[in-house]
């Protein structure tokens with residue numbers, strides 16, 4: 688190491704830690720695994736997933752504007768939001784309120 692010039696070491700370091708990948712494109716809808724966009728989260732209660740403007744109307748999972756990295760985050764969102772909405776719907780049904 689002592690005999691190698693700083694410039695060469697910096698070049699070596701950069702080649703190991705500063706390399707970049709530039710995607711050349713996407714695989715398109717055929718391989719798509721998650722969608723961007725959807726129902727604005729600000730329009731929903733975060734505890735029940737019910738639409739603030741339309742009592743009794745619930746949205747969960749993919750249709751909501753929540754997008755996770757691949758690796759289980761979208762499943763987790765779908766299940767967690769469904770759990771929250773399911774509990775709220777059950778509660779509403781017990782109290783005789785209409786839900787959709």
Ligand SMILES: Cc1cc2nc3c(=O)[nH]c(=O)nc-3n(C[C@H](O)[C@H](O)[C@H](O)COP(=O)(O)OP(=O)(O)OC[C@H]3O[C@@H](n4cnc5c(N)ncnc54)[C@H](O)[C@@H]3O)c2cc1C
Nearest residue numbers: 718719720721747748749750757758759760761762763765
């Ligand atoms: C190929 C692929 C791989 C994926 N891999 C991962 C992964 O590894 N990890 C991860 O976290 N996420 C992954 N995802 C994303 C994940 O699958 C979704 O985010 C999640 O399944 C969304 O759940 P959901 O219940 O909201 O919607 P969906 O799972 O899409 O369920 C909606 C359901 O509604 C039904 N439906 C639609 N219209 C009607 C209608 N008019 N009447 C009655 N039923 C209807 C559909 O048939 C469907 O069964 C992947 C997605 C794809 C496509």
